[in-house]
Amino acid sequence: xxxxxxxxxxxxxxxxxxxxxxxxxxxxxxxxxxxxxxxxxxxxxxxxxxxxxxxxxxxxxxxxxxxxxxxxxxxxxxxxxxxxxxxxxxxxxxxxxxxxxxxxxxxxxxxxxxxxxxxxxxxxxx
Numbered sequence: 478x479x480x481x482x483x484x485x486x487x488x489x490x491x492x493x494x495x496x497x498x499x500x501x502x503x504x505x506x507x508x509x510x511x512x513x514x515x516x517x518x519x520x521x522x523x524x525x526x527x528x529x530x531x532x533x534x535x536x537x538x539x540x541x542x543x544x545x546x547x548x549x550x551x552x553x554x555x556x557x558x559x560x561x562x563x564x565x566x567x568x569x570x571x572x573x574x575x576x577x578x579x580x581x582x583x584x585x586x587x588x589x590x591x592x593x594x595x596x597x598x599x600x601x602x603x
Contacts, residue, residue, distance in 0.1 A: 485512070485531065489512070489535075545557075554567050
């Protein structure tokens with residue numbers, strides 16, 4: 478799976494440099510089909526499809542990128558360390574971050590239905 482994700486990122490980088498696929502603020506129509514071809518050339522026996530496999534992973538990457546981008550660009554105290562490929566929190570923000578991590582807890586919610594009791598474990602994330 479990690480191998481597929483790395484290949485997808487490399488294919489996206491390749492497409493982003495190709496004027497045929499590069500559009501304003503994103504990719505031109507048909508890029509998912511092109512990614513399918515590229516990834517199936519790398520992994521011929523996997524049977525990866527543009528929809529749902531590649532599209533859902535692309536959306537997942539995009540969502541994660543948006544969160545990181547907003548932290549670094551719109552929130553005071555966060556910086557991107559390109560050498561270590563991680564977010565650095567400075568000053569009071571890092572203290573608050575450490576407190577939040579220290580206080581991270583699992584909460585259990587009991588959901589009663591007629592047949593049985595179910596427990597839903599929610600992990601509160603930053």
